[in-house]
Amino acid sequence: MNGIRKAWLRTRLATAMVVAMSVGATGVVVSGIAAGIQDATASTTTTETTTTATSTTESTTEAESTTEAETTESTSSSDTTAEDSSATTESATEASSESAESGAVSESTSSESDATSSGS
């Protein structure tokens, strides 16, 4: 193979590599954009859910912090309040799923009432 042929082959090889790299890069970019669009779509449609989930997690964490803080204050009332905080946070999380609260009431067969709920 003479020198000219070798030089031509090297040029073709270099060109092919550049083309291959460009195609690859474009593919990466395209797939990145596609993924970005998917992510964007997902985040658009689930913003509320994600926010709620994140916030709930933060609340739970904060509730634990409060538990520690109140335990440090070491009054029984504060401890109690702190425990309730965690419990209610869990309830709040559960309530976000559908029909989470079913079964809290049923038909009463009693002729007597312990209290009346009429708003205030």
Place this chain on the structure above:
Amino acid sequence: MMRAAREWHLWSTTARLVVDREDALEDALEIAHRELARIDMVASRFRADSELNRIAARQASGVTVSGLLAVLIRRGVEAAQLTGGLVDPTLGRSMNGIGYDRDIRLVLGDDRPVRAVISSRPGWQSMQLRGRYLTVPGHLALDLGATAKAVAADLVAGEITRRLGCGVLLSLGGDIATAGPEPADGWHVTVQDAPGEPAGRVQVRAGAAVATSSTVRRRWLRGGEQMHHILDPRTGRPAAPVWRTVSVAASSCFLANSFATAAIIHGDAAPGWLARRAPARLVDQHGRVITVGGWPTESTADQDVPVEEVRHG
């Protein structure tokens, strides 16, 4: 065991405590009075010496609050999360704008014009509570009135059970929490707007709760307009009175109250919104009763208005 009950006046409404052991009533009352006084001292908007008012001037730069106030504020934020911001703990200025800036008994005689206060960004998303460190932008004022009474019912009922081991039902103006063992014949609660109006009676599972939000209570005239105390944060004005009352049952009084209040603000969309969340009973302005989410259907025997069960997919 005989159950025993006591009623007293509290926060411009009526409190009622029922225990399933007669011998526990006096101790239970002592706990209730003490804990409710603590909550009032911490969260009242109407007393200058409450912690809520004492920290107001420093909340913009950040302030450490007591553990109890942190719990109450956190419940307010959770209520906002659960209701898409319809129950917002930062509506103090809006509430003042419609005239509810004092005890409701003092508001009734004041007829100055209404001022609607709306925040461009939901207030609850602008505040921050990390542990007990609170930051609230200066243009906002906390008002925990939408949730504090229900949270108080949960906390105090739970505290009585923990101390005395008895079954407890505590009603704070119709926000009803239960705790501890269930009485042999269960807890029974009547839901009714006013005497002579459609009534329903339900058995409440031990540990569960019922809360009612109303547009016919705590009403006053301001600037010639009829006001009530449930604000729509989107308008800064009282929610359109589509419903006279909404009653909700849930695993805590906090949840029941949050859902009931949000339902009032949802207006016509409330039955569908509630049906996916909790058993509920709604009464419209004509006295018609709608039940959703598994709330027991009511007998129409004593009523002259229709009662319907609505099912929402």
